Structure formats: C-alpha cells, structure tokens
Amino acid sequence: MSFKVIKANVLAANDDVAGKIREMLAKTGTYMINIISSPGAGKTSFLEKVGPMLRREKISFIIVTGDCFTSRDAERMDKLKLPVVQINTGNGCHIDAGLIKKSLKGTDLKKTDLVIVENVGNLICPAEFDVGEDAKIAFLSTAEGADKPLKYPLLFRESKLAVINKVDLLKYVDFNLLFCVKNINNINSGLKILKVSCKTGEGLGGFVKWIVSEIRNKKTRKKGVSR
Amino acid sequence: MHEMSLIQNLLKILEKEIKSPEIKLVKNVRVEIGELRHIVPELLKFSFKHASKSDKLKGAKLKVKVLPIKIKCLKCGFESRIRDSLFACKKCKTGEVKIVSGEEFMLKGVEW
Structure with missing residues (x-):
C-alpha cells in the first residue's frame, strides 16, 4: 500500500477567513462578540434589553443574528430599531466565518x-467555528442544568465571559448556582462570570460596563499600533 | 449533527491533496480528533461515507484516532490527562494551565 503523509488542520479554510475578519476589525478598532447558548437561554431577550443600554452609552453596534429557519429574532430587534442583519443557516447548526464576512x-x-454575533442556539457546533471574534x-440560564459547563467544556474553555441569565428564577427552580460557578471555575479558572436577569434588569449594567471597557481597550491598542 | 459540516471542510482539503496522478483509488483516509471537540467518530465515519466525493475517494474508509485531553501547568510545567472536566494541574492544583492535546481536528494522511 502507498501512502501520503499530510498534516493539515481540517478547519483551516474557516480559520483563514476568521483571520481575515480579525485583521479587518483590528484596522477599524471594532470589537466583536460571539454569544453562544442553548436554545431558549434568552440571547434575544438579552439583546433587546442591552441594545438600548449600549445606545445610551453612545456605542455604535450591529447585531448579526443566526437562525435556522425564521427571521423572528431580527424582527424583534427591528421593532426596537436596533440595527440587525439576519443570517438563515438552513440546516446548518452554526454560523461560520464565511457567513459573517458576507453579512458584514x-x-x-x-x-x-x-459587532454582536447571536449564534444559532446550540452549545456544540458554534464553539468549534472561529468567526473572527474578540x-x-x-x-446559559438557570432554567437549564447547573452541570451544563461540565457537559460542554470546550465552549467554557474558549470563552472570555460567562453569563448566567434568569437569576430571577432561582427561587423557583432547582438550579444550584454555587455548583454551576464551581464547574465553570474548574474548566476555566480565569473566566469572568456575570449573573443577570433580562426580566428584572439585574446585572445587565455589569455587562454593559464590561463591554464598554473591552471596546475602549481595543481602541487604545489600535492607537498604540498606528502610532 | 455537525459532523456533516466538518466532513465538508475535510473534503475541501482532501480533494486537493489527492489530485496528483500517482494517487489512485484511496483506501484509507486518516484523521485525528481531540476528545474536547465533541466529534462522534461513528457519525464522522457515517457522514464521510455518505458525502458526495470524487471517484478516487468513492471506496475510501475514514480511520479516526481520538486524542485524549492533556494539559500543561503554566506554573510547574507538569503534564496531566483530563478525564473529569477539572482543568487544573494534578500536581500543584493551579487552574493556570494550557491545553496541549484534545482540540485537534487534523487530516494526517491517505493510503491507496
């Protein structure tokens, strides 16, 4: 039998496009987040609340929202006059770098x-595909299992922030917040965790503060490079 | 099931790699996947079998090697294997570690 030895990263094509997006965003000093959750964790509700807050902070932003079949999420944002681009992935379970490049x-x-990327509700595939985000x-939300981080460690390893939503439900559900936080810390000890509720608004200010400081840091780095 | 979209990415690279006329009908395609990647080897093989591909790859089998999750401590340098989602050094217990294996998705070679 003859053979050929190859050493190729299978996701190289996607990673190349992601790299190009990252370069593009570095030039303009634009920050990109990629929000990943299971279906129903409250990503869209979160953006409905956070969008107007960002606007008050004079942050100019665009939301790129991924959905398999509908444009319901985009319609919800449009009602609030939030700038939004809808990506329909069809049978695809995630957004890849090529789709982001096109949508921008x-x-x-x-x-x-x-740039806020609201990925397709899924904890597996979106974590695999780099889209050029910072x-x-x-x-995740308290309506889910507190052991979610243990089941999907890749996402929590790769993230820069973990948000636990629906903390207003804690008195009604069996979600063990301490156990969940411990699980996240075990997977990624440096990961910042924010506890929020889109219903009551609790903790949302903390998110806005975090994102404003991340954007500012990136812009400062950009100025440093161009000097 | 994300294995099908991963196979599409694999085929893009693979078809280029086997273009040379010296490569005849491919018997085996070898890939390595890290345990952290949430890829199910059986589903990956199934997707490969049923994906549309060039004649050279029609009868090829996908051989999958799964690589364990290993971390290296950034403080004491000790390397350990992770089986329990506890990404901490087994020796000095710090969480300041980097992953040295377990995130791969590599095409390693073809046989014909």
Whole structure:
C-alpha cells in the first residue's frame, strides 16, 4: 500500500477567513462578540434589553443574528430599531466565518464600535467555528442544568465571559448556582462570570460596563499600533 | 449533527491533496480528533461515507484516532490527562494551565 503523509488542520479554510475578519476589525478598532447558548437561554431577550443600554452609552453596534429557519429574532430587534442583519443557516447548526464576512459587507466598520454575533442556539457546533471574534460569550440560564459547563467544556474553555441569565428564577427552580460557578471555575479558572436577569434588569449594567471597557481597550491598542 | 459540516471542510482539503496522478483509488483516509471537540467518530465515519466525493475517494474508509485531553501547568510545567472536566494541574492544583492535546481536528494522511 502507498501512502501520503499530510498534516493539515481540517478547519483551516474557516480559520483563514476568521483571520481575515480579525485583521479587518483590528484596522477599524471594532470589537466583536460571539454569544453562544442553548436554545431558549434568552440571547434575544438579552439583546433587546442591552441594545438600548449600549445606545445610551453612545456605542455604535450591529447585531448579526443566526437562525435556522425564521427571521423572528431580527424582527424583534427591528421593532426596537436596533440595527440587525439576519443570517438563515438552513440546516446548518452554526454560523461560520464565511457567513459573517458576507453579512458584514454592507456595514461601515469604521463607524461601528461593536459587532454582536447571536449564534444559532446550540452549545456544540458554534464553539468549534472561529468567526473572527474578540470574545466568545458562554450564555446559559438557570432554567437549564447547573452541570451544563461540565457537559460542554470546550465552549467554557474558549470563552472570555460567562453569563448566567434568569437569576430571577432561582427561587423557583432547582438550579444550584454555587455548583454551576464551581464547574465553570474548574474548566476555566480565569473566566469572568456575570449573573443577570433580562426580566428584572439585574446585572445587565455589569455587562454593559464590561463591554464598554473591552471596546475602549481595543481602541487604545489600535492607537498604540498606528502610532 | 455537525459532523456533516466538518466532513465538508475535510473534503475541501482532501480533494486537493489527492489530485496528483500517482494517487489512485484511496483506501484509507486518516484523521485525528481531540476528545474536547465533541466529534462522534461513528457519525464522522457515517457522514464521510455518505458525502458526495470524487471517484478516487468513492471506496475510501475514514480511520479516526481520538486524542485524549492533556494539559500543561503554566506554573510547574507538569503534564496531566483530563478525564473529569477539572482543568487544573494534578500536581500543584493551579487552574493556570494550557491545553496541549484534545482540540485537534487534523487530516494526517491517505493510503491507496
């Protein structure tokens, strides 16, 4: 039998495009987050609440939202006059770098401080595909199991922030918050964790503070490079 | 099931690698996947079998090697294997570690 030895990263094609997006965003000093959660954790509700808060902070942003079949999420944001691009992935269970590149074509990144990618609700595939983001955000809720981080360690390893939503439900559900936080710490000891509720607004200010400081840091780094 | 989209990525690279005329009908395609990647080897093989591919790859079998999750401590340098989602050094217990194995998805070679 003849053979050929190859050493190729299978996701290289995606990673190349992601690298190009990252370069593009570095030039304009635009920050990109990629929010990843299971279906129903509250990503869209979170953005409905956080969007107007970002606007009050004078952050110019665009939301890229992924969904398999509908444009319901985009319609919800549009009602609030939040700038949104809808990606329909069809049978695809995640957004890849190529889809993000296409969706950013009509956006003037020079005038954009922040790109928010709301990935398809799924904890497995979106964690695999780099889309050129500065930070992945692992987003879960108290209506789920507190052991989610243990089941999907890749996402929590790769994220820069974990958000636990629906903390207003803690008195009604058997979600052990301490156990969940311990699990996250075990997987990624440096990961920042925010506890929020889209219903009551608790903790959302902390998120806005975090993102504003991340954007500012990136812009400072950009100025440092261009000097 | 994300294995099908992963196979599409694999085929893009693979078809280029086997273009040379010296490569005849491919018998085996070898890949390595890290345990952390949430890839199910059986589903990956199934997706490979049923994906549309060039004639050279029609009868090829996908051989999958799973690599364990290993970390290296950034403080004491000790390397350990992870089986329990506890990403901490087994020796000095710090969480400041880097992953040295377990995140791979590599095409390693073809046989014909």
